[in-house]
Amino acid sequence: MxxxxxxxxxxxxxxxxxxxxxxxxxxxxxxxxxxxxxxFEEENIIAGYSTLINWDRTEREKVTALIEVKVxxxxxxxxxxxxxxxxxxxxxxACYLMSGGFDLTVIIEGRTMKEVALFVSEKxxxxxxxxxxxxxFVLKKxxxxxxxxEEKQTDRREQIFI
Amino acid sequence: xxxxxxxxxxxxxxxxxxxxxxxxxxxxMKDVISLGVGEPDFxxxxxxxxxxxxxxxxxxxxxxxxxxxxxxxxxISRYLSRKFSLEYNPxxxxxxxxxxxxxxxxxxxxxxxxxxxxxxxxxSFVAYKGCTGFTGATxxxxxxxxxxxxxxxxxxxxxxxxxxxxxVIIPFPNNPxxxxxxxxxxxxxxxxLKDKNIVVLSDEIYCELTYEGxxxxxxxxxxxxxxTVVINxxxxxxxxTGWRLGYACGHRxxxxxMKKIHxxxxxxxxxxxxxxxxxxxxxxxxxxxxMAKEYNRRRRVMLDGFRKSGYSSFExxxxxxxxxxxxxxxxxxxxxxxxxxxxxxxLVVPGTAFGECGExxxxxxxxxxxxxxxxxxxxxxxxxxxxx
Numbered sequence: 001m002x003x004x005x006x007x008x009x010x011x012x013x014x015x016x017x018x019x020x021x022x023x024x025x026x027x028x029x030x031x032x033x034x035x036x037x038x039x040f041e042e043e044n045i046i047a048g049y050s051t052l053i054n055w056d057r058t059e060r061e062k063v064t065a066l067i068e069v070k071v072x073x074x075x076x077x078x079x080x081x082x083x084x085x086x087x088x089x090x091x092x093x094a095c096y097l098m099s100g101g102f103d104l105t106v107i108i109e110g111r112t113m114k115e116v117a118l119f120v121s122e123k124x125x126x127x128x129x130x131x132x133x134x135x136x137f138v139l140k141k142x143x144x145x146x147x148x149x150e151e152k153q154t155d156r157r158e159q160i161f162i
Numbered sequence: 163x164x165x166x167x168x169x170x171x172x173x174x175x176x177x178x179x180x181x182x183x184x185x186x187x188x189x190x191m192k193d194v195i196s197l198g199v200g201e202p203d204f205x206x207x208x209x210x211x212x213x214x215x216x217x218x219x220x221x222x223x224x225x226x227x228x229x230x231x232x233x234x235x236x237x238i239s240r241y242l243s244r245k246f247s248l249e250y251n252p253x254x255x256x257x258x259x260x261x262x263x264x265x266x267x268x269x270x271x272x273x274x275x276x277x278x279x280x281x282x283x284x285x286s287f288v289a290y291k292g293c294t295g296f297t298g299a300t301x302x303x304x305x306x307x308x309x310x311x312x313x314x315x316x317x318x319x320x321x322x323x324x325x326x327x328x329x330v331i332i333p334f335p336n337n338p339x340x341x342x343x344x345x346x347x348x349x350x351x352x353x354x355l356k357d358k359n360i361v362v363l364s365d366e367i368y369c370e371l372t373y374e375g376x377x378x379x380x381x382x383x384x385x386x387x388x389x390t391v392v393i394n395x396x397x398x399x400x401x402x403t404g405w406r407l408g409y410a411c412g413h414r415x416x417x418x419x420m421k422k423i424h425x426x427x428x429x430x431x432x433x434x435x436x437x438x439x440x441x442x443x444x445x446x447x448x449x450x451x452x453m454a455k456e457y458n459r460r461r462r463v464m465l466d467g468f469r470k471s472g473y474s475s476f477e478x479x480x481x482x483x484x485x486x487x488x489x490x491x492x493x494x495x496x497x498x499x500x501x502x503x504x505x506x507x508x509l510v511v512p513g514t515a516f517g518e519c520g521e522x523x524x525x526x527x528x529x530x531x532x533x534x535x536x537x538x539x540x541x542x543x544x545x546x547x548x549x550x
Binding site for chain 2: 006010014021024025026027153155157158159160161162
């Protein structure tokens with residue numbers, strides 16, 4: 001089983017790795033790897049393939065905000081129903097149920113601060129179960145999904161060494 | 163005075179490294195993918211680096227005891243026991259050295275001199291022969307064979323032993339071939355060596371990088387413990403090459419004499435590195451496993467690449483090198499490497515750098531990013547096709 005999960009480890013680091021490449025890396029038949037990936041996709045274990053982009057280095061303005069949301073859970077449905085109302089907005093890129101001082105972490109991406117602020121004041125805050133929102137804007141992304149965004153490490157090793 | 167005449171013949175007789183030429187070539191080239199490196203591409207895990215920083219912050223800038231901090235020797239003792247069933251007393255059977263290399267040098271200096279013979283299986287790390295030469299002892303090499311998967315066989319060892327034999331070097335997992343010796347393989351050697359007045363120098367620097375089964379130390383055979391000196395270190399297992407930290411373990415009488423050599427020549431290993439190494443042994447098991455797993459994937463990719471280019475390579479099961487047989491190219495090792503570098507900008511090391519019997523082979527290191535390895539394998543394919 002853990003060997004099959006290694007396929008996910010590889011894809012998590014590089015979603016462009018092909019089944020052929022993964023098969024070589026793991027010393028497994030290609031068919032077996034293809035089969036496993038297909039199954040992972042069907043079971044929504046592989047939920048999608050995306051690319052990690054450092055938008056700060058492009059000319060496009062992008063604003064990310066982390067919003068701490070307090071809500072009233074609904075009888076019988078808990079937090080799921082209100083979370084569902086929130087994460088369906090396309091502006092919401094992530095939504096987590098939290099322990100501690102507030103209930104939901106909602107991550108919003110927009111083009112400008114104003115756009116994000118308007119989303120909070122016009123869409124999120126007025127929702128019936130939402131008690132309060134505290135919006136924190138991200139000023140700089142140093143590291144995301146395990147990847148450090150600063151300059152790539154250069155290889156400083158001696159090129160030939162025995 | 164002619165300075166050259168002042169220098170000892172036995173020092174002058176040790177040849178310089180056989181790769182000088184490539185240094186000059188690559189210095190003038192850009193965008194070379196180097197598979198000629200001999201160290202991890204991973205940076206030392208952060209917790210270990212942080213321990214080094216704390217060590218400096220706390221002002222641990224003095225000497226340690228000659229043999230190394232006792233806390234470190236205790237950790238080494240526990241580590242060897244836990245991982246390889248080796249039992250060494252941290253008080254007088256472990257010496258912390260400046261890299262594994264210092265341990266090799268000190269052991270040979272303590273054990274051999276003119277008239278003695280040191281058996282060295284080749285191809286292997288160049289320092290064994292060099293350090294043997296410095297002592298005035300004679301290096302007796304055993305050419306290991308691809309058909310034996312570059313393992314040392316009992317027969318080969320038996321044939322090389324003479325009444326002058328004082329030390330046998332057992333370097334597995336091996337640089338440059340990637341060969342390993344299983345417990346059963348080693349047992350065959352034990353039968354030859356036990357009860358003989360021969361010391362085994364077992365260089366186990368690549369012990370954590372074993373991809374089939376787990377590493378066995380020859381010293382873990384009870385009958386070999388007394389006559390073996392184990393050389394190990396942090397460079398390869400913990401990606402700590404630049405820290406220069408290793409250790410030697412063995413009979414207290416030998417360690418005691420090696421400690422004298424170390425004391426007068428070195429004083430003690432760097433204390434910052436020693437503090438970092440304590441952290442490495444206590445809290446880095448996961449990182450070590452992660453690195454080994456990643457190397458294993460790259461190993462398969464590189465091996466596959468060479469085979470697809472038509473080179474028969476035996477499957478290396480340790481260290482981080484592939485040692486393909488390139489005889490089918492029609493080129494000698496040196497010519498192969500030089501042309502591959504000039505024509506496709508990929509650097510591999512001629513097998514001859516590790517002993518004459520390395521002719522017909524090259525060493526390619528897979529401690530490089532997967533991207534680099536895949537690109538290099540593509541270029542090697544193009545190069546091979548161009549040879550027709």
